[in-house]
Amino acid sequence: MRRDAYGLVTSTNSDEAQRAFETAVFGLAAHRPTAGAAIQSALKADPNHVAGHVLKGFANLILARSELDVPAAAALGDARAALAIKGGGSGDERILVKALEFAARGAFHQAADLLDHGFEDSPTPFLPFKISQALRFMLGDAAGMLDASTRAVDRLTFESPAAGFVLGCHAFSLEEHGRYGEALTIGQRAVALQPDDSWGLHAVSHVFEMRGDTLEGIDWLERGRKSWSRCNNFSFHMAWHLALLHLERGDHGRVLQIYDDEVRPQQTDDFRDMANAISLLWRMQQSGVHVGDRWSDVADIAYRRRSDTTLIFAALHNLAAMIAVGEQEGAAELVAQIEAKALGTDDQARVAAEIGIPMARILAGLDRSADRRMLERMVTNLPRIGGSNAQRDFFVLALAKAVGTGGDRAGVTRIGQIRQRLKAQDRLFRSIEHSVSIRLSA
Template sequence: MPSDNYGLRHSCDDHAALAAMADATFAVAAHRPGAAPALEAALAADPGCVAARALEGFACLILARRELDAPARKALAAADAALAAKRGGTPDEAALVAALGDAVAGRFRAAADRLEATCATRPGLLLPFKIAQALRFMAGDLPGMLAGSTHALAGWDPEAPGFGFAAGCHAFALEEAGRLAEAERAGRRAVAAEPADAWGLHAVAHVMETDGRVGEGVSWIEAARPVWTSCNNFGFHMAWHLALFHLERGEIDVVLALYDREIRPAPSEDFRDVANAVSLLWRLRQDGIDVGDRWEDVARTARARRRDATLTFAALHTLLALVAAGERTAAAECLAALEERAAGDGEQAAVLRAVGLDLARALASVAPLAPVRLAALARRLPLIGGSHAQRDVFLRTLAARASDRRGLGVVLAARRRVKRPDRFAARLTQSAMHESGCATTALALS
């Protein structure tokens, strides 16, 4: 059974197809824009390349857009057919296709379990590992993300291809678990082993943002500019992190320039790009900054996606954009779509019932929130997926909506567990001290 350069065993022995799959794996791991052309090359060399067909399906699902459900199912059917034509293929190929079946059915955690089981049989399989980590990240499975990377790294030869990328994933999982010193060491090791590892760079930036190391954060990201500007839209996310550091410094002109040139240089419906834009503009709104007509561009995208409840994390950012733009009817439609999804089956329906729907209702209202409700929302918030830094826009909003000082304390205490107190927390606390309650402050900052 021939293997590509990253250890995946294929049933095809076409050298061009194997080389193209290695290129696709590198692009996925490095967040580079070359994955699609590499898959095209693999399929041109071998139309029955099972791994290429499976990766096409995962690429659709990771974009989390309702209209891509059909292409994902089509890719699954093609992968199944290719696997059958190859008489069941290799165990690696069979695991990819079975995991794709789970993911198409909305079972991201089960898909990740299946992929990680394959990695456990033969350490060093980069593509299944990276896909599993991405699925757990989207599913809000932070403990699973850390367990998966811990087990994978335990048997991965540091000299083997892909080790640096895997170490970068482990660094991020450690950061999300609050093990910051370990995360920084792992992230720096990842970057040293694999200079193209933008995710490892990103993990260290997260540590610095969490720690409040603003100057170091700016220097770290700027020094790595050649790496992340070579990325796909992940480069926009790195620019977003850079903007957060400048926002903490109060350098609004720099923040807005970064927004226009490197965070949202053009309209995009990719939920990750929308999340970058919405969460930064919302923070500026909370700081009382006039952002001109920038909300209108994001609101156009939000209006188009208002009924798409594919991914809770994405839909909540859509809702924030509609609220900020004063689009009450569209916001109500977005909320109705989430309510309909919550009544169904699957992981995302369960996430909505656990926290997403209540959070959406809170975001769509300006009513003060009682401490018990705030505590429940803050505790369950990680289930929506994303990172601590990304979810902070929701914690900030909940803090600003607290009905009294006790409620404010509840949210700020939850926030301190994942982020050192910053200008926003200090300002909100000071404002609360000068008010008879928190409601007036909430209306000013929400």
Template sequence: MIDAFGSEHAVAQPAATAAFANAVHALASHRPHACAHLEDALQVAPTLTAAHALSGMAGVLLAGRASLDEAATRLQRARLSIDRNDGATAFERALVNALDNAVAGRLRAAADVLDDFLYREPNAFLAAKLSHALRFMTGDVDGMVSLTARLSSECERSNAGYGYLLGCHAFGLEEIGRLNEAERVGRAALEIAPDDAWGLHAVAHVFETRNQVAEGSGWLEAHRGVWTRCNNLSRHFSWHLALFALGRGDHESVLDIYDREVAGDLDGDFRDFANAASMLWRLRQAGIDPGETRWAALSEVAERHARNTTLVFGQLHFLLALIGAGRLDEAADLADFIHESGRSTTDQANVSRNVGAELASALVQAERGAGLQAPVGFLARRLHRLGGSHAQRDVFLQALARMAQEAGDAVGLRQVLAVRRRHKADDRPVTEWLARSN
């Protein structure tokens, strides 16, 4: 049985596949309750393989050690369901094989499995959305765009996921600098799927990259009815609003948005924490003291969760919070942990070896006044390996630029700014900081 999103299931129970399609829609539109829909599907059909596998993928995407353990359990249940169904569809096999790789820490290999399947079946939207998410987490923007460029022409327009697929394509286009095309495709995605938060997000990134602060704020306010209905992605949209406020020098609005919409319960998804930590750090770099209380609250969360996050990108944001709170010994311990994490054979271990460990050490040493002990230009050129977006990683580019400036390393500063200017012209926070530093 094939559902509206092109997912083919071995179990032919309409109520179960309808519930599964509801979960895919929630995932596509970044709405809450995707997991609840999956449980509804499994209540009807306990051997619905894709429901077990997608639940496992959700655990992988949360990037926590506990959620990864749960993903491994879901993987075993998916395998058992295949046995009980006396086989699986090609879609289900691809999903389970991808989950197998992802649980083992091979996120890019997981995305490759999904992409290979999509060459045979371009209408399987869920496989495309998951591949996009995995490549986003691992910094493979070229892989993101090459997939969605092909599928945007091969996927049937009648597929329920087509508009959301365009939203994914728009985001990748923005990340490779094709801004006009990204804006056009993102707007087209919203015309087809008005609740496409990712397409909406892609256009917000276009405005951020162009330094169109007023246009970006207006875009988000005009679509507040869409993004406030999202899952925790709504906090990230609020982060973007705060970023636009920072771009116009309205620091009071930044802190107001931070307190009301960003810094709520940060014990869950590491992305929520990253929003908060990076915003306070940006204020700090702009010469604005956000107050000891805010930093202390973040550092307490960091103390609880820094070592439970599986992505170096997330660990580095916990590190920022510890440094911002003045807990430098703990920050140094976390930097050592990131270094030790590079000894394994996972994708993230490779990230640690190539950029994460050295960046973590540089951030701690700079705060201790030890001088510049890192090749800032080299690190700047490798930051994309952390995953996330250019806008998110900009907090680290600014930190590297500051290190070079304070060390009197004019060559290093030029190198870092050259990397930044490939994706974003100098904006108000950076120009003001450079002016104060000269």
């Protein structure tokens, strides 16, 4: 048994596999495009590298695409076989495999709980902590993220190569709770300690965005460009934040340029890339920006994925894209798929039942209005969709737009009051309020 640089005890006997796996963990932490190749190198050097198979499995699941359930299950099978060959492996490896078992059957909460609490009798390795935060991020579990990151920081050894990355995760957890001053301080410290910590850089950009500090946010992202531009498709998401800040300043030409060059430079079907593109296009349209034919590629991909409800967050973005181009048949099919998903028993089935169905029906125009109790419940349940407060703000805005279209000024006002608990008033929400006033006075 040996402990790697990031604190994980593994059963590998290969120095080459150990080095490659540490490179993969760094790549995961820094959102580098080399992480996948590093995992493969580790498995080539040691075909029975348990943690390598586990990380491969989680990498497939976190992409939230139904067709990747098969390779994720195969990675789980390989991890189990590797454990047997290694005589049961290390305790750390057994916890990782068990967590992957939970996640593979849709129980992300159980997987994250095991990753958070399974290592309490020893120094917490970085990899389980990072995977847990990724799972809780997809679940919208801000409380779980903050609990885990607080424990990790309390036990942190600042000589560890993971120290900056842990602080970056903690900064993001604080930001999601509206604790912006703390998040700013810790996020800046994380980036100073680990310049490759794009997640910490990202957390700080959230603070500026949610506070409405647009100039500070633009300056922060531009100064950090050297780091985040080296990322994998996470760089598209960082550019999305930059575009939102320019949109708030009314610089529509710059927003279109960022969209074309940095948010949507490739027509990928990764749900995170799609969410960036769809939510930004929607905001631009609501802001009076002519987006040309930019909806076409995302709407085509959304149509092809109209039966995929692996992640309700992704499905609702796909629904919005189809609605934007008038693809009513595809939208109706996806709404029906979300309703069918709600009959299941896994984590995402509960998300579908609690918020996916009502939000889908309002987005699709099937339920034009909602009573006050339903509005309160929808906004309260919205975090269950997953993602960040900044990402979910798209759904808050879309809900306000739908309610306003129905002439419910009080409903729009109430949504705005709830929204202001986390995000400063901005020009897009004010324009929605203004459009309701014009409609009612006409």
